[in-house]
Amino acid sequence: MGHGIPDNMNWAGLLQKLLIMLHTKQIICGSIHFSIKEELEPHTLVGSLNKHFAPPYQLLTEEYLWMNKSTGNFYITEKKMDREHLCSEETKDDECIILQSVIVGPSRELEQFSVIIEDINDNAPYFENSKICLDISEDVPAGTSLMLDDQARDRDSGPNGQLKYELKGSGGVFSLKVEEEGPLIKLIVQKALDRETQDLYQMQLVATDCGVQPLSVSVPIFVTVTDVNDNCPSFSSNSPLSATISGDSKKDTVVTQVVAADPDLGPNAAIVYSLSPKVSERAKKLLILSSHSGHIRLTQDLEIDSSEELVLKVLASGLHCPPAETQVTVSLLPKATQGLTIKIGFIAKHYNQTVVIPESQPPTPLAVLELEGDSSFKDSSLAIEGDVPFFLSPQSGKYLLSTSKPLDYEMKSEYHISVVVKGSSSERSVIAPPQREIRVMVEDVNDNAPHFSQTDYQLEVEENNEPALILLQVSATDADSGLNGRVTYRLDKHTSAIFKVDSVTGQLSALVPLDREQKSVHKLTVFARDSGVPPLESQASVIIRVLDRNDNAPAFSTPHFIFFIPENAPPFAQVGLIEVEDPDEGENGKIELQIVQGNTSFVVDSIQRMLHTTTNLDREMTDRHELYLAVSDNGRPVALTSSARVTIFIEDINDNNPKVILPSSNYSCLVVSPGTPVGTNVTKVYAIDEDSGVNSEITYSVVAPKSVWQNTPFQVDSKSGNITLRQELLQENMGMHNLFIVVRDNGKPTPLYTTVWINLLVNKSTDQCHLDRAPTWTGRSDWVESASMSPICEVETARSVQAIYFYLVLCMAVVIIVLFFTTVCLYLKHREYPPKKNMGHTEENEIPLQIKDKYYSDE
Numbered sequence: 001m002g003h004g005i006p007d008n009m010n011w012a013g014l015l016q017k018l019l020i021m022l023h024t025k026q027i028i029c030g031s032i033h034f035s036i037k038e039e040l041e042p043h044t045l046v047g048s049l050n051k052h053f054a055p056p057y058q059l060l061t062e063e064y065l066w067m068n069k070s071t072g073n074f075y076i077t078e079k080k081m082d083r084e085h086l087c088s089e090e091t092k093d094d095e096c097i098i099l100q101s102v103i104v105g106p107s108r109e110l111e112q113f114s115v116i117i118e119d120i121n122d123n124a125p126y127f128e129n130s131k132i133c134l135d136i137s138e139d140v141p142a143g144t145s146l147m148l149d150d151q152a153r154d155r156d157s158g159p160n161g162q163l164k165y166e167l168k169g170s171g172g173v174f175s176l177k178v179e180e181e182g183p184l185i186k187l188i189v190q191k192a193l194d195r196e197t198q199d200l201y202q203m204q205l206v207a208t209d210c211g212v213q214p215l216s217v218s219v220p221i222f223v224t225v226t227d228v229n230d231n232c233p234s235f236s237s238n239s240p241l242s243a244t245i246s247g248d249s250k251k252d253t254v255v256t257q258v259v260a261a262d263p264d265l266g267p268n269a270a271i272v273y274s275l276s277p278k279v280s281e282r283a284k285k286l287l288i289l290s291s292h293s294g295h296i297r298l299t300q301d302l303e304i305d306s307s308e309e310l311v312l313k314v315l316a317s318g319l320h321c322p323p324a325e326t327q328v329t330v331s332l333l334p335k336a337t338q339g340l341t342i343k344i345g346f347i348a349k350h351y352n353q354t355v356v357i358p359e360s361q362p363p364t365p366l367a368v369l370e371l372e373g374d375s376s377f378k379d380s381s382l383a384i385e386g387d388v389p390f391f392l393s394p395q396s397g398k399y400l401l402s403t404s405k406p407l408d409y410e411m412k413s414e415y416h417i418s419v420v421v422k423g424s425s426s427e428r429s430v431i432a433p434p435q436r437e438i439r440v441m442v443e444d445v446n447d448n449a450p451h452f453s454q455t456d457y458q459l460e461v462e463e464n465n466e467p468a469l470i471l472l473q474v475s476a477t478d479a480d481s482g483l484n485g486r487v488t489y490r491l492d493k494h495t496s497a498i499f500k501v502d503s504v505t506g507q508l509s510a511l512v513p514l515d516r517e518q519k520s521v522h523k524l525t526v527f528a529r530d531s532g533v534p535p536l537e538s539q540a541s542v543i544i545r546v547l548d549r550n551d552n553a554p555a556f557s558t559p560h561f562i563f564f565i566p567e568n569a570p571p572f573a574q575v576g577l578i579e580v581e582d583p584d585e586g587e588n589g590k591i592e593l594q595i596v597q598g599n600t601s602f603v604v605d606s607i608q609r610m611l612h613t614t615t616n617l618d619r620e621m622t623d624r625h626e627l628y629l630a631v632s633d634n635g636r637p638v639a640l641t642s643s644a645r646v647t648i649f650i651e652d653i654n655d656n657n658p659k660v661i662l663p664s665s666n667y668s669c670l671v672v673s674p675g676t677p678v679g680t681n682v683t684k685v686y687a688i689d690e691d692s693g694v695n696s697e698i699t700y701s702v703v704a705p706k707s708v709w710q711n712t713p714f715q716v717d718s719k720s721g722n723i724t725l726r727q728e729l730l731q732e733n734m735g736m737h738n739l740f741i742v743v744r745d746n747g748k749p750t751p752l753y754t755t756v757w758i759n760l761l762v763n764k765s766t767d768q769c770h771l772d773r774a775p776t777w778t779g780r781s782d783w784v785e786s787a788s789m790s791p792i793c794e795v796e797t798a799r800s801v802q803a804i805y806f807y808l809v810l811c812m813a814v815v816i817i818v819l820f821f822t823t824v825c826l827y828l829k830h831r832e833y834p835p836k837k838n839m840g841h842t843e844e845n846e847i848p849l850q851i852k853d854k855y856y857s858d859e
Contacts, residue, residue, distance in 0.1 A: 033097075033114035038083040039122055040076045048073045053104035053111060058572075060101040061607050065115070067102065083117040084155040088587050088636050096157075101603070103614065108571060110603060110614060121160040121211030125152040127219040132205065134187070134221065138195040139228045145177065145186040152207035152217060159210040169203040174223070176205070187221070195225040196263045229268035232321035233260045242329040243296070246434055247304030248341065252353050254416065254437050255287065255330055258294040260316035268319060276313035276325070283310040287330065296328070308332040340380060340421050342436040343370045354439040359409040360447050366390070367438065369399040369419060385418040390440075392419070401438070409444040410479040416440075446484040446532025450476040452540040462547045463516040474506040474540060476528035484532035492525040501526055508542065516546040517583040550588040550635025556580050556644040561629075563611070566651045567619040575611040575648060578604060580631050588635040598627035602648070611646070619650040620690045654695040654747025658754045662686040666757040666774035674729045674764055682714065685721035685756060687743040695747040703740045703777075714760065716741065729762055736761050738775045 034047040046065070049057055049072035059067040059074065064081050067074040087096035096117040104111050132150050154161040165185055167176035173193070177186045185205075201223040208216035236259045243256035262269040273294045275284065287310065288299050296312070310330040315323040345368040349356045355366050369382055369392065382392055382399045389407060392399040401417070420435040453475045461471060478485040488503045499522070501508045508526070522544040529537040557579035565575050582589040593606045602625065604611050627646040632639045662684055670683050689696040700721040713733050715726040723739070737760040744753040755777070761769045 032111075033116055035116045035118055036076075036081065037118045038081050038120055040080065042076050042078045042080070044076045045073055046076060047115075049102065049104065049113065052113075053102075054106065056104070056106075058103040060103065060603065060605060063607060064098070065100065072104075081117055083119050083157070084123060086117060088634065103572075108614065110600060119157045119160055121156055121209060121213060121215060123155040123160075124215035125154040125163055125207040125209055125217045127152050127207070127217060130219070132219055132221045134223045135226050136189070136193065136223055137228055138193045138225045139230065140189055140193065142189055142191060144189045146189075146223075148185040148187055148205070148221075150219065151183070151185060152219075154207075154209050156209065156211070162210040163207050164210065166206045166208070167203060168206055168218075170201070171203075173201060174203065187223075193225050195227050195265075196231065199225045199227075201225070227265040227268055229264055229319055229321075231263045231268075231318075232324065233262040233271045233316040233318040234324050235260045235316060235326040239326055240328060241326070242331065244331045244333060245298070245302070246341070247302050247332055247334050249298055249302045250353065251298055251301050253298045254439070255296045255298065256328065257296065258289075258314050258316075258326060258328060260294070260324055260326075262318050264318075270319060272317045274315045274317065274323075276315055278313055280310070283312055283330075286310065286332075287312065289314060296330070302332065304332050304334055306334045340434050341372045342382065342419060342421070342434055343372050344368075344436060344438065345370070354441055356441045356443055357403070357407065358443045358445050360406045360445060361403070362406060363403050365400055365402045366440065367401045368395075369401055369436075370397070371421065380421045380423050382419055383422045385420055385435075388415055388417055390415070390417050407442045409442045409481065410448065413442050413444070413481075414440070415442070444481045444484055446480055446530060446534070446536060448479040448484075448530075449536035449538045450478045450487045450528035450530055452476045452528060452538060455540045457540060457542040458545070459542075460545045460547050461510070461514065463514045463549050464551055465510055465513050467512055468509055470507050470509045471544065472508050472542070474501070474508060474526050474528075474542070476506070476538065476540075478530045480530065480532065484530055486531040487528050488531070490527050490529065492527070495524055496522070499524060514544075514546045516548050516585070517552060520546050520585075522546070548585045548588050550584055550633060550638070550640060552583045552588075553640035553642050554580050554582040554591045554631040554633055555642055556629075556631065559644055561644060561646045562649070563646070564649045564651050565613070565617070566653055567617045568653050568655065569613055569617060571613055571615055573613050575602065575613060578609045578611055578629065578644075578646075580609060580642075580644075582633050584633065584635065588633055590634045591631050592634070593629060593631050596628050596630045596643070598646075599625060601625065602627060604629060611648075617650050619652050619692070620656065622650065623652075623692070624649045652692040652695050654691055654745065654750070654752055656690040656695075657752040658687040658689045658698050658743045658745055660685065660687045660743055660754055660756045663756065663758065666759075667771045669759040669761060669769040669771050671766060671769050672725070672729070672760050672762045673766070674734065674762060676725050676729060678725055678728055680725045681722050682725055682760065683723045683758065685716065685723065685741050685743065685758065687721065687754065687756075689745050691745065691747065695745055697746040699744055699746065701742050701744065703742055712737070713762075714739065723758060723760075734762050740775070740777060 032049070032052050036046045040046065049067075053072065055072060056069045057067050057072045058069060059065060062077060064077055064079055065074045066077050083096050086098060096119075098115045098117065099112055100115055101110060101112050103109065127150055129150050132148060134146055136144075136146060152163055152165075154163055165176055165178050167174065167187075173189070173191050175188045175190050177188050178184070179186070203221050203223075204218045205221050206216055206218045208214050239259045240256045245253065245255050258273065260271050260273070262271055273289055273291050275289050286299060286302070288297055289295075289312070290297070294314075308331075310332065312328045312330065314326050314328060316326075317323040344353075346355060346366070347368060348364065348366045357364060357366065371380060371382060381394070384390055384392055389404045390401060391404045392401055401419075407415075417438040417440060418435055419438065457472060457474065459472055461469070474489065476487050476489070478487050489501050489506045490503060491499060491501050498510060498512045498514070499508065500511055506526075506528075508524070514522075524542040524544070525539055526542055527537050527539050529535050561576065561578065563576035565573065578593060580591060580593070582591050591606065593604045593609060595602065595604055601613060601615050601617065602611055603614050625648040627648070628643060629646055630641055630643045632641040672682055676682070685700050687698055687700075689698055698721075699718045700716050701718060702716055713725055713727050713729055714723055714737065716723050716739070721743075739758040739760065741756050741758055742753050743756065744751050757775045759769075759771060759775070763769075
């Protein structure tokens with residue numbers, strides 16, 4: 001029963017506590033903290049953040065606290081705070097701290113504050129066992145101390161968890177001593193003990209905490225005083241001093257029985273009877289003394305014609321004791337003076353004048369008894385003395401001795417039936433009436449099944465136990481004797497092979513370490529069988545609850561989580577569920593998630609195990625984020641951890657218009673030589689889109705009616721944006737060409753677009769051109785939004801619309817006159833040397849925009 005702790009364990013424990021204290025102080029000093037008493041009622045105001053941060057406020061987890069978003073005040077939720085539940089028992093002497101995460105301020109910053117749970121005296125002390133049983137020898141001196149291993153526990157901390165002890169009901173025989181180191185509780189013997197006076201003491205051990213309103217618990221202490229051999233045998237007062245026997249008595253007839261007693265127990269109370277060496281040879285020849293029972297019997301049949309007295313000195317000896325002595329006088333009556341004799345004829349099984357009958361038999365005849373003597377005793381009868389389960393029934397002048405009820409070996413295994421003569425009419429008789437003693441031995445049969453001291457056993461054992469660990473010892477007794485009472489144990493044949501019970505001792509053991517995660521409760525059936533024929537059997541149930549140990553680290557469902565979230569997701573949107581499990585239970589299986597590496601755009605909720613955003617996302621800035629998560633349990637003494645990688649892909653939405661790189665502005669102008677070959681890449685429209693996928697696929701188109709665009713010498717490739725010369729440049733193509741280009745992406749559900757002007761001047765001069773002002777779009781906006789459906793592309797110039805139509809009609813009239821009044825040759829000649837009249841009409845062509853020698857654009 002050792003209570004010492006090795007020095008290295010002391011140092012290790014102190015170091016562990018020191019590290020915990022330093023960690024706790026670091027948390028407290030590095031953040032805002034509030035102290036809250038446990039078990040406060042719901043909706044109780046316990047603190048506010050309005051002095052530390054600007055509104056608004058949002059508490060990420062509201063399991064125990066909820067916060068007013070405007071004022072920053074936080075209150076107790078419907079779920080009360082229980083310090084003993086939130087913090088493990090190993091840290092009850094340290095501060096119980098819960099970290100809370102909150103998003104504060106207009107910038108939505110993530111902050112933390114600490115909540116220190118203060119203890120109240122809400123837990124009474126308790127003893128792990130319902131009673132304390134001790135054994136102590138009666139010869140221990142006063143001042144002897146007994147160590148009490150069963151100390152009380154209290155889940156509270158501080159003074160509420162400090163205990164003081166008191167002993168009640170000891171009657172001054174015992175006192176209590178509590179040593180602070182440990183602490184150690186000792187029961188001190190104050191007075192000498194005497195088992196023969198009192199063998200059991202019952203008292204109460206009371207444990208009381210030091211709270212303002214103290215709570216207490218008591219457990220009964222049973223002290224059993226064990227026996228030592230401090231008493232010697234002595235003859236009792238009812239031990240006979242004389243006896244009388246007939247002169248014709250038979251061998252083995254019981255003459256009398258001496259009785260001595262020893263107040264000790266067990267072997268200390270064993271008594272051995274013997275005759276003193278001073279007993280006469282005549283007495284030794286006729287009488288024999290049983291060393292164990294004290295019965296004095298005849299060694300032979302008597303044939304005595306004269307009276308005789310034998311004096312026996314009987315000794316009663318005990319272990320390490322001087323013998324006690326008594327004297328018994330046996331009177332032998334002469335045969336001639338006997339009036340009647342009792343003759344016995346045995347019916348049942350017998351040997352040496354002893355009847356043997358199995359127990360549990362129905363009323364059974366044992367013997368026939370008959371009175372023999374002269375006619376003067378014809379009115380006499382036989383009777384049984386004492387209250388015994390036997391009776392005599394007269395039958396034709398004889399008596400039938402039978403059992404009156406079934407006999408039970410377990411209640412009594414041997415009977416002595418004393419048969420006497422009653423109602424003798426002889427007035428001349430001067431001797432006592434004759435009597436005979438019949439010995440009946442009850443033979444044991446297997447009529448009792450083994451009996452368990454308790455039929456239901458329940459125990460708790462921690463998992464990962466040592467192999468062959470003894471769990472408990474079952475015990476069954478059998479009231480039968482011999483092989484009928486010999487008990488062996490076995491387990492049910494369907495019991496797992498990991499358990500074994502010793503067939504002799506009943507010790508139940510676990511052969512291999514138990515694993516709570518595989519099976520938390522084992523239900524066994526233990527059988528106790530005797531060795532009788534046929535054997536009898538009984539059973540008891542054993543329920544083993546396997547207690548959890550922190551032997552499993554939390555495990556992520558995958559080492560690499562991949563999530564997708566659109567970039568327009570709002571702050572605090574759900575990104576994905578972090579699947580993590582810990583097969584342990586209680587605090588060992590309670591996990592906490594945190595981001596150990598990565599940016600602050602995300603936060604993980606340990607309660608719901610959900611990953612959330614904290615800010616707006618922009619795929620164009622960062623298209624994916626890499627995080628590393630760590631999960632730890634609350635197991636003791638060491639928390640177990642695991643980690644996982646998280647990749648978050650930001651899905652693109654069409655939130656960026658195409659951006660035109662070339663041309664650099666709408667003022668840009670390019671001179672195209674009239675001799676440029678067909679198919680030449682004149683210029684290029686180049687645009688980019690910061691979106692991705694179809695949202696970044698760009699097409700180029702010109703806003704113009706189909707009939708007009710088909711006569712245009714330039715064409716735009718919808719994919720590359722290349723502007724090429726598709727037909728030979730003619731005289732009428734000379735001048736400025738303003739192409740209104742729509743650059744559109746293929747985004748869904750609505751494409752985005754940008755417009756740009758391509759200004760091409762067809763001119764023989766190679767001088768650089770420059771626009772004083774950019775062209776202006778005057779059409780409807782829906783034409784630009786859907787270029788393929790635009791009816792026309794128009795640009796407002798310095799002339800009015802009426803002037804445009806006038807020149808158009810004039811030009812057509814000139815052409816008709818030329819076709820009818822000139823010949824082919826003249827036509828060819830005129831085509832080589834154009835008339836001056838026609839030169840005045842080359843200011844217009846049938847392209848989307850007006851062509852002039854000089855270009856002016858109005859707003």
